[in-house]
Amino acid sequence: MDRLAERIRKLPRYLFAEIDKKVKEARDKGVDVISLGIGDPDSPTPDYIVKRMQEEVARVVNHSYPPDEGLAEFREAVAEYYGRRHGVDLDPQHEIVPLIGSKEGIAHIAFCFTDPGDVNLVPDPGYPVYSIGTLFAGGLPQLMPLLQQNNFIPDLDNIPVEAARRAKLLFLNYPNNPTGAVATSDFFAKVVQYARDYKLIVCHDAAYSEIAFDDYRPISFLEVEGGKDVAIEFGSLSKTFNMTGWRLGYAVGSRTAVEALYRFKTNVDSGIFKAIQQAGVEALTNPQMEPFIKDLRTLYQRRRDIAVQALNEAGWDLKPSQGTFYLWAPVPKGYTSTEFVSTILEQTGVVLTPGRGFGKYGEGYFRIALTVDEKRLQEAMQRIRNTIKFN
Numbered sequence: 001m002d003r004l005a006e007r008i009r010k011l012p013r014y015l016f017a018e019i020d021k022k023v024k025e026a027r028d029k030g031v032d033v034i035s036l037g038i039g040d041p042d043s044p045t046p047d048y049i050v051k052r053m054q055e056e057v058a059r060v061v062n063h064s065y066p067p068d069e070g071l072a073e074f075r076e077a078v079a080e081y082y083g084r085r086h087g088v089d090l091d092p093q094h095e096i097v098p099l100i101g102s103k104e105g106i107a108h109i110a111f112c113f114t115d116p117g118d119v120n121l122v123p124d125p126g127y128p129v130y131s132i133g134t135l136f137a138g139g140l141p142q143l144m145p146l147l148q149q150n151n152f153i154p155d156l157d158n159i160p161v162e163a164a165r166r167a168k169l170l171f172l173n174y175p176n177n178p179t180g181a182v183a184t185s186d187f188f189a190k191v192v193q194y195a196r197d198y199k200l201i202v203c204h205d206a207a208y209s210e211i212a213f214d215d216y217r218p219i220s221f222l223e224v225e226g227g228k229d230v231a232i233e234f235g236s237l238s239k240t241f242n243m244t245g246w247r248l249g250y251a252v253g254s255r256t257a258v259e260a261l262y263r264f265k266t267n268v269d270s271g272i273f274k275a276i277q278q279a280g281v282e283a284l285t286n287p288q289m290e291p292f293i294k295d296l297r298t299l300y301q302r303r304r305d306i307a308v309q310a311l312n313e314a315g316w317d318l319k320p321s322q323g324t325f326y327l328w329a330p331v332p333k334g335y336t337s338t339e340f341v342s343t344i345l346e347q348t349g350v351v352l353t354p355g356r357g358f359g360k361y362g363e364g365y366f367r368i369a370l371t372v373d374e375k376r377l378q379e380a381m382q383r384i385r386n387t388i389k390f391n
């Protein structure tokens with residue numbers, strides 16, 4: 001093991017390992033475990049996409065290497081979708097690059113802009129890939145705390161000026177995993193100004209851009225004035241179309257950033273199976289998208305309401321979240337997030353995610369993923385409510 005590179009040796013300890021072990025122990029003992037731990041949709045990819053894939057997989061033209069820059073049809077479909085959905089004009093040639101799932105692009109963007117010793121501004125709690133990509137590129141993550149009192153939006157005025165001056169990238173993610181928070185266009189406009197002041201590239205992770213409730217519809221960072229000049233936005237078909245296993249996403253926005261990522265990628269991967277890109281075209285452009293997304297929102301919204309109501313009946317005081325399929329809630333007094341999650345698992349067989357797993361500012365919270373059907377969710381919430389009260 002002493003031959004491992006420092007970047008691997010220095011990787012943060014996997015915080016879920018202990019919980020995974022307990023889940024396995026419980027299952028082995030015959031406990032009926034309900035997992036609200038994983039952010040992976042439980043519903044299938046819609047038929048209209050699967051059918052297109054079945055046709056495309058049989059076509060010999062799709063069996064060879066895809067073009068490095070991705071299929072023109074897929075880039076055009078993304079452009080068409082951005083125009084329709086966000087009113088944003090994208091040049092498919094220079095402002096869009098397909099990704100092997102958005103995680104891949106998020107992990108690699110730091111390699112394009114971050115030199116050893118540079119800083120990247122990273123939200124905490126947050127998706128761990130922003131920090132890991134930064135560390136792999138030799139950079140230093142500067143944490144931007146997401147606090148409840150600020151509605152889980154980073155306070156730009158609180159970022160040390162010294163760090164901002166050394167910073168290359170600023171990561172954001174709205175609707176937000178794990179907090180479920182959403183951002184306003186006013187906030188995005190402030191970020192544009194901040195990015196200009198400090199010459200930063202904004203990396204907006206929009207994985208949950210279609211998962212929103214009530215009347216709220218998430219905005220693209222590129223919708224705000226000047227957004228496209230300073231930002232690269234990462235999109236994903238994973239959560240929108242229940243396609244997590246297909247590995248298809250895209251990066252759009254600033255030509256400089258998109259082309260840098262493209263240059264990086266041509267040197268480390270050879271693109272995405274053409275049949276999958278064609279299925280992605282179908283996903284984004286078929287008129288069935290609209291009713292499908294509407295039903296998907298209704299499905300998660302109903303689950304959200306079940307979970308929020310149950311927790312509030314047990315003494316919590318949660319407001320329904322406006323986006324993502326997560327709920328973010330404080331742990332009762334006297335527990336760390338890991339202790340709370342372990343206690344719930346031992347006493348009820350329900351798996352939650354400890355907030356600490358998303359960074360140090362996630363301590364004191366737990367996350368519920370609304371990725372089980374209503375009956376199982378009801379059962380899980382019933383068990384929690386019968387076991388613990390919030391005080």
Ligand SMILES: *Cc1c(COP(=O)(O)O)cnc(C)c1O
Nearest residue numbers: 101102103127177207236238249
């Ligand atoms: C799920 C998720 C992603 C990654 O999705 P891909 O499957 O790689 O496209 C990115 N960011 C956040 C915050 C996520 O939750």
